[in-house]
Amino acid sequence: MEKPIRSGCPINLTLETLGDRWSLIVIRDIMFGNRRHYRDLLNRSEEGIASNILADRLKKLTEAGLLSAAPDPSHKQKTIYSLTEPAIELVPLLAQMGAWGRRHTPASRELSIRAQLLEEGGPPMWKAFMKELRALHLGARPPRRSVTRELNAAYEAELAAGEG
Amino acid sequence: MEKPIRSGCPINLTLETLGDRWSLIVIRDIMFGNRRHYRDLLNRSEEGIASNILADRLKKLTEAGLLSAAPDPSHKQKTIYSLTEPAIELVPLLAQMGAWGRRHTPASRELSIRAQLLEEGGPPMWKAFMKELRALHLGARPPRRSVTRELNAAYEAELAAGEG
DNA sequence: GCAACTGCTTGTGAAGTGCAAGCAGTATGG
DNA sequence: CCATACTGCTTGCACTTCACAAGCAGTTGC
Structure with a gap:
């Protein structure tokens, strides 16, 4: 059904x-x-997703072809979730969502560093980021991961600031 | 609360x-x-929204400042809903949603004319469309409505094709 | 061997959704 | 001027999804 x-x-x-x-x-x-792992997504999510919802979304997104699940060689119980190409191509959509939220949402904190970076970088930065994501998640040959590291760092910094 | x-x-x-x-x-x-009117949104929506949900969303979107509701001078019972500036600036987001859905969704029909137009037109077309929406919904002086008419026509054509 | 961790399930109540019907106040046609 | 249709909604009820807490079998590290 x-x-x-x-x-x-x-x-x-x-x-x-x-x-x-x-x-x-x-x-x-x-x-x-x-x-990349279930517990990571569960515990380190800023918004506090419920465990059953997370399990359900991982299942549905995997079935929809947006994620792939692979066993972790270093730990028999761990599953590594990776983005597939359709999910990677959500970068422009997420960038627009971030840009809109940053501008038109009352509580958007001043330091939306990541959204600002993505907005200022524009499509060229999105494309560079997508290229790096392909290397990271699809097994393409890895480039110097500059954009990814910059965005991840901004993300972690905002998380830390949000908890202070 | x-x-x-x-x-x-x-x-x-x-x-x-x-x-x-x-x-x-x-x-x-x-x-x-x-x-622009409740019954229009209710009856002519392709997806068939329920009346209570529509009423709730119109209320919430108005409260959130995305829509404005004004009485219709030509009909005492009618309410005219208009987009506000924050909603108009959702054009790039909706364009990206359309572009993604057109590419990565299995059932996306071949004739996604409107999404294709928006995708091919790119940011310049989005900006022209937003400018025309401002005239139409915010009371700015109306330009020749070419983009709006083109997109609306594409939308109606797809609706008609979807029911055939 | 034992505590901590792995992905994930179960139970329960609250919230959101879907569908059909209805309602008071207009407009409209004869 | 009266029946009819249309206006933006509301109500009631069933059903699904969400939220929160607890727990579970297997795995790992010490």
Whole structure:
């Protein structure tokens, strides 16, 4: 019993796979925070996702082809979640979401460093980031990871600042 | 009793106001379909939103400052809903959503004319469209409405094709 | 061997969604 | 001027999703 598709409108179709409170949060944490394991996503998420919701989203996103799950060679119980190409191509969407939230949301803290970096960098930076994500998650040959490291650092810094 | 904000991350803040199944659908129909009245949004929506959900979203989006509601001079019972500037600036986000859905969604019909137009037009077209939306919804002086008409026509054509 | 950790499930209540019906106040056509 | 249709919603009820806390079998490190 698959749920029926409501319309063929691309905006609607995107909403049908990502239009809920948590899917994009999970992808954000994997993408910008490089959280690759279940417990990482569960405990180090700023918003505090519930464990059953996280399990459900990981399952659905994997089934939808946005994530892949692979066993961790270094630990028999660990699963490594990776972004697939469709998820990597969400970078422009997440960049626009960040830009909008930064501008039009009352409580958006002044130091939205990562969103600001992504906004100022624009499409060229997005593309560089996507290229690096492909290396990190799809097994392409790894370049010098400058953009990724910069964005991850900004993400972690904001997390730390948010808890202070 | 306001619901608490989960984090100051701009992506999360955007999701807190728009991260549900229907909010962006409503904005899309007002934006691209120029549906300005409750019954228009209710009956001519491709996805078939429920009346109570529509009422709730119109209320919440108005409270959030994304829509404005004004009485219709020509009909004492009608309310005209208009996009405010924050909603108009969702154009790039919706364009990216459409572009992603068109590429990465299995059931995305071949004729996603509107999404394709927005994708090919890129940021210059988005800006022209936003300018026209400002005239239409914020009372700025109206230009020749070429982009709006083109996108609306594409939207209606797809709706008609979807029902065939 | 034992505590800490692994991904994930279960139980329970609250919140959101989906569907059908209805309601008071207009407009409209004859 | 009266029946009819239309206006923006509301109500009631079933169903699904979400949220929070607790727990569980297997694995690892000491």
